[in-house]
Amino acid sequence: MSDARPTRRQQYEANLRRRALWRAGISSAAFVLAIIILVPMAPGWVAVKKSFFNWDILQRTFPGLLKAFVWDVAIFAWSMPLIAILGLALALARDAHSPGLFPLRIGAIAFIDIFRGIPVILVVFLIGFGIPGLGLPRPWNSPYIWGTVALVLTYSAYVAEIFRSGIDSVHASQRAAATSLGLGHGDVMRFVVLPQAIRRVVPANMNMLIALQKDVALLSFIGPVELLRQAGVYKSLLANFTPYVGAAVIFLFITIPATRFADHLLARQKRARS
Amino acid sequence: MLGKTILGAGLVLATSHMALAAGECAAGKTIADGMLTVATGNPAYFPWVIDDNPAGGQGFEAAVAYAVAGAMGFDADAVAWVRAGFDESIQPGAKNFDFNLQQFSITDEREQVVDFSDSYYSAAMAVLLRQPTVDAGAEPTLASLKTLKWGAVASTTALPVVTEIIAPDQSPLLYDDNTNVVEAMKAGQIDAAIFDLPTALFLSAVILDDGAILGQFPADRAANPDRFGLLMEDGNPLVACVNEAIASIKADGSLAAIEAQWLQETTGVPVIK
Amino acid sequence: MKLRLVDIDKSFGANHVLKRFSLDVDEGECVCLIGPSGSGKSTVLRTVNLLEPVDDGQILLDGVDIAEPGLDPQPIRQRIGIVFQSYNLFPHMTAADNVKLAPRRLLAEAPAALADRVGGLFETFGLSGHMDHYPDQLSGGQQQRVAIIRALAMRPEIMLFDEVTSALDPELVGEVLDVMRRLRDQRMTMIVATHEMDFAREAADRVAMLDGGQIIEQGAAEALLTAPARQRTRDFLRLDRSK
Numbered sequence: 105m106s107d108a109r110p111t112r113r114q115q116y117e118a119n120l121r122r123r124a125l126w127r128a129g130i131s132s133a134a135f136v137l138a139i140i141i142l143v144p145m146a147p148g149w150v151a152v153k154k155s156f157f158n159w160d161i162l163q164r165t166f167p168g169l170l171k172a173f174v175w176d177v178a179i180f181a182w183s184m185p186l187i188a189i190l191g192l193a194l195a196l197a198r199d200a201h202s203p204g205l206f207p208l209r210i211g212a213i214a215f216i217d218i219f220r221g222i223p224v225i226l227v228v229f230l231i232g233f234g235i236p237g238l239g240l241p242r243p244w245n246s247p248y249i250w251g252t253v254a255l256v257l258t259y260s261a262y263v264a265e266i267f268r269s270g271i272d273s274v275h276a277s278q279r280a281a282a283t284s285l286g287l288g289h290g291d292v293m294r295f296v297v298l299p300q301a302i303r304r305v306v307p308a309n310m311n312m313l314i315a316l317q318k319d320v321a322l323l324s325f326i327g328p329v330e331l332l333r334q335a336g337v338y339k340s341l342l343a344n345f346t347p348y349v350g351a352a353v354i355f356l357f358i359t360i361p362a363t364r365f366a367d368h369l370l371a372r373q374k375r376a377r378s
Numbered sequence: 379m380l381g382k383t384i385l386g387a388g389l390v391l392a393t394s395h396m397a398l399a400a401g402e403c404a405a406g407k408t409i410a411d412g413m414l415t416v417a418t419g420n421p422a423y424f425p426w427v428i429d430d431n432p433a434g435g436q437g438f439e440a441a442v443a444y445a446v447a448g449a450m451g452f453d454a455d456a457v458a459w460v461r462a463g464f465d466e467s468i469q470p471g472a473k474n475f476d477f478n479l480q481q482f483s484i485t486d487e488r489e490q491v492v493d494f495s496d497s498y499y500s501a502a503m504a505v506l507l508r509q510p511t512v513d514a515g516a517e518p519t520l521a522s523l524k525t526l527k528w529g530a531v532a533s534t535t536a537l538p539v540v541t542e543i544i545a546p547d548q549s550p551l552l553y554d555d556n557t558n559v560v561e562a563m564k565a566g567q568i569d570a571a572i573f574d575l576p577t578a579l580f581l582s583a584v585i586l587d588d589g590a591i592l593g594q595f596p597a598d599r600a601a602n603p604d605r606f607g608l609l610m611e612d613g614n615p616l617v618a619c620v621n622e623a624i625a626s627i628k629a630d631g632s633l634a635a636i637e638a639q640w641l642q643e644t645t646g647v648p649v650i651k
Numbered sequence: 652m653k654l655r656l657v658d659i660d661k662s663f664g665a666n667h668v669l670k671r672f673s674l675d676v677d678e679g680e681c682v683c684l685i686g687p688s689g690s691g692k693s694t695v696l697r698t699v700n701l702l703e704p705v706d707d708g709q710i711l712l713d714g715v716d717i718a719e720p721g722l723d724p725q726p727i728r729q730r731i732g733i734v735f736q737s738y739n740l741f742p743h744m745t746a747a748d749n750v751k752l753a754p755r756r757l758l759a760e761a762p763a764a765l766a767d768r769v770g771g772l773f774e775t776f777g778l779s780g781h782m783d784h785y786p787d788q789l790s791g792g793q794q795q796r797v798a799i800i801r802a803l804a805m806r807p808e809i810m811l812f813d814e815v816t817s818a819l820d821p822e823l824v825g826e827v828l829d830v831m832r833r834l835r836d837q838r839m840t841m842i843v844a845t846h847e848m849d850f851a852r853e854a855a856d857r858v859a860m861l862d863g864g865q866i867i868e869q870g871a872a873e874a875l876l877t878a879p880a881r882q883r884t885r886d887f888l889r890l891d892r893s894k
Binding site for chain 3: 277278281282284288295296299300303
């Protein structure tokens, strides 16, 4: 319950907000109306609608698309933790200072350079086909396994660099304080640096996750019938692109909330820092 | 279907009136004036094209292309070759060729977005696998085929044969082209795949070290028997001329001769029960 | 003699910060280091704690040279505590966890005993109610006091203070200086780099004036701070202002 009359400033700003709301509402309504009226009047709209936005075909194919999407979700679900673990391990190996660990460090540098430098699809082909082609017995030659391996190797290289930047961003004074208490390097990393580093790079890693959510579709090239492939099969069967539009909608259903969540985390972090 | 019948009847009438004078029918209807632009796959396989060199005229489809061109009044140096992907060719839209021959099966769905000529070949579909799978007990019966792990090229007519006629116990893995299907077979990720018989014979003899043909589905088995047609852009006015040419090379026996020359191995393959 | 710095040389690149620096500190003594920025006060403290290796010279702790290259610094760092100007508390841990981390990992103390001791420390310094608070929930003065407790929890023999009140609001300086006075009363061996002259006058046994990486003057606190012999010290303390 307000205990005082609104100040002059508050009244002015309330007025501004009201007017702004009106303007936004009217221009948005006009915009939507324009789209609804003008777009169907464009030549070729009927053809585009039939080819891309065919409601009948969407209804028929949607259940099949959803079923295929389960594979995308599954591949994502088991890739994610592996990427996190391998990425962190690579980040630590990359910065290993002890001379005895030098091969590990060189190996990590080479690994990160290579897998950040090759297109993911190429890695998927090389590993998804190439390794099983060496004669592994079933089920060890499954494209699901080796396709996942390809995704994990590639993405952990990116995630490793993100973790490294997080580790670097922890101020040297934190390390100094921990070291001055007598803690050894391992303890300093484990209890002081890494907890802070990992928290800091959560928004950046979320971006990687969102990219991964889409790149699981690359496994369609080596066999698994996930969403992209299933949409393609429908497209060939029905000579219509609507299944692809359906697939896009399904992807957006997952990636848009994920993006908003990542934005939220980033904003929260910015507020906390300032 | 009805439209095609009318068209066919019309052609018969037309050929009795028109002489196949050089380029008369096709004049002004090709992409490049005075030239016929023909497309095929990249790479183009045996026995459809020999040594991936369609301009050499060797191989069943290369020979058919030159025969059709000749019947339309284009001699050998008026034929230009381009390459086009299988998948991209069966999309709707403008094409950069006059016609494309790449073992395209004529289907109603495809007819909605592209035009096909009359059929120039009827293909049986054959089951390709590796010898170890045969040794492990695979037989040319549907019951046996159901137990195998299948692969197929996603946009071809082989897929419906696998999913509807064979209906295997495990869901098939799908790929973009023949090469990937064969890779998967070599890697042991799939047991079997279906190709048109000549392609299957080639893959079995040359590409796979231990390939084997288990059996064939005769051409009339499927609801939509696999007939190959020349693929053209939707609404291409050249269709009539092409069909005229095909009718003429069928009538004078040259098509049969080409088939006998390049596809004579397609006998003696057991039929799937 | 508890601690002897003998002819310490330390450079950072081209910057020769400490030049044949020598200082003796007796057990239980409180020595204040004063001097302008860049005179080397922080560097002295960081070399004693072995955070920075010295280029030349010796640091004798109970007669043993701890500056010897190749020596494992960890056990020595446990014996010497340091508190920094910017507190450097671990932001992702509560105050209590900040304090308990190093003892848990390094001291062979039973968890219950450690909890008791830490609780006692928090109570002694008036912070019992804040044990479960995170650093960002504490004022600057409270954070600095927690930082001091964190260093004390390792039971050090020597405590080093690097301008620990310089970053604090004037009203919070007092509570931190009170803590330091208590330690001094408990006869903790302390080296304090500070700008708080009143504290130095009242709490220090000895004051040393640094300039250009060397001690230019040292002596009893009262005497040096009221009537220093060297002009540089006089200028620094602004004793000739009225003229």
